[in-house]
Amino acid sequence: MTLEDLGYNIDLENYRKDQNLDSFEVGRVISEHKERYVVKTSENEYNAEIIGNLRFSAHERSDFPAVGDWVAITEYDEDKVLIHSVFPRKTIVERQSVGKQGEKQIIATNIDFAFIVQAVDRDFNINRIERYLAICNTSNVRPIIILNKIDLINEIELKELISQVQERIKQVPIIAISNETQKGIERLKEYLLKGKTYCLLGSSGVGKSTLLNNLSGKQLMKTNTISTSTKKGRHVTSHRELLVLENGGILIDNPGMREVGIVDSTSGLERTFETIIELSKDCKFMDCTHTTEIDCAVLAAVSKGEIDPNSYENYLKMEKEKEYFESTVAEKRKKDKDLGKMIKHFKKTRKSNKY
Numbered sequence: 001m002t003l004e005d006l007g008y009n010i011d012l013e014n015y016r017k018d019q020n021l022d023s024f025e026v027g028r029v030i031s032e033h034k035e036r037y038v039v040k041t042s043e044n045e046y047n048a049e050i051i052g053n054l055r056f057s058a059h060e061r062s063d064f065p066a067v068g069d070w071v072a073i074t075e076y077d078e079d080k081v082l083i084h085s086v087f088p089r090k091t092i093v094e095r096q097s098v099g100k101q102g103e104k105q106i107i108a109t110n111i112d113f114a115f116i117v118q119a120v121d122r123d124f125n126i127n128r129i130e131r132y133l134a135i136c137n138t139s140n141v142r143p144i145i146i147l148n149k150i151d152l153i154n155e156i157e158l159k160e161l162i163s164q165v166q167e168r169i170k171q172v173p174i175i176a177i178s179n180e181t182q183k184g185i186e187r188l189k190e191y192l193l194k195g196k197t198y199c200l201l202g203s204s205g206v207g208k209s210t211l212l213n214n215l216s217g218k219q220l221m222k223t224n225t226i227s228t229s230t231k232k233g234r235h236v237t238s239h240r241e242l243l244v245l246e247n248g249g250i251l252i253d254n255p256g257m258r259e260v261g262i263v264d265s266t267s268g269l270e271r272t273f274e275t276i277i278e279l280s281k282d283c284k285f286m287d288c289t290h291t292t293e294i295d296c297a298v299l300a301a302v303s304k305g306e307i308d309p310n311s312y313e314n315y316l317k318m319e320k321e322k323e324y325f326e327s328t329v330a331e332k333r334k335k336d337k338d339l340g341k342m343i344k345h346f347k348k349t350r351k352s353n354k355y
């Protein structure tokens, strides 16, 4: 395997040269667990930790390596390396931290394409596709829609679903597949390009694991298994969150990826709901919320049937979420600032007490 098979490219190589990282080996982080990493190079897989310097200079979580990162490493023991630096990230998929309001947690980096997987049975929901689309647009990851389990419906039903999606979502490829019958899998494989990195987005049960196994051509280990040695319950076995597929694509599948769901960026929404954003320029009020205002171009378009009402409602919902998220970030910043002031004040008074 070469570094290029792992996604290494000229931009990364130029960075390496610019930064004089010649004395280091280069690898890609393929899994992460509590600041322990597995780094893959062209020849090896190493257990890795970060060097003290990197830890001390890290201001926030995002300064630490994440799955998908390119890193400069040195070997310090057999199969053990230290991570000295993280290369600049081309794309970042992140989500709001569960514990800390307003803080973002990186799920994976350097992803080129996302497969938005949806099953055509009871899971089918265009609002949800739109939501994942907004996430892709936020992260600059190119979306591809996968309609899975088409063995459960007939041709006519499938055609109808596809046209429903196309009506609302333009210019995103749609691939209909079945892991059961293998229909569409060959077409899907044509989208897997050598050296490009992919991820799977979609709700539980849509068939992401099945597809992953299907594409990788082998039965991969489930990440969580019961440890037989301790019988103490769930034990995370050594797992790979990034794998190189037979036809050259690289697939990232980690637990966090499956919980990505909140849209928290304006640009992501703007690119997903272009028509609405374009229309809103004609609203009477600059800060129109497109809900109750007079002379609202968006409401007018909805009532004329020019905008799909479901799409409109979905937009409002995500907009609200985004606002909520932004407000908590702002609040957090304010709290941090206040704390900073307090510490400053404390130091000052302590100093003045000294003399």
Ligand SMILES: Nc1nc2c(ncn2[C@@H]2O[C@H](COP(=O)(O)OP(=O)(O)OP(=O)(O)O)[C@@H](O)[C@H]2O)c(=O)[nH]1
Residues within 6 Å of the ligand: 148, 149, 150, 151, 152, 177, 178, 179, 180, 181, 202, 203, 204, 205, 206, 207, 208, 209, 210, 211, 258
């Ligand atoms: N009929 C049919 N069933 C499928 C297909 N693909 C997957 N399934 C089934 O759907 C169920 C869920 O599949 P998974 O691959 O575990 O779904 P997942 O998206 O990985 O779910 P999480 O691990 O919870 O995120 C399993 O019982 C699969 O066998 C398909 O193409 N057709």
Ligand SMILES: [Zn+2]
Residues within 6 Å of the ligand: 280, 283, 284, 288, 289, 290, 291, 293, 295, 296, 297, 298, 299
């Ligand atoms: Zn309006």
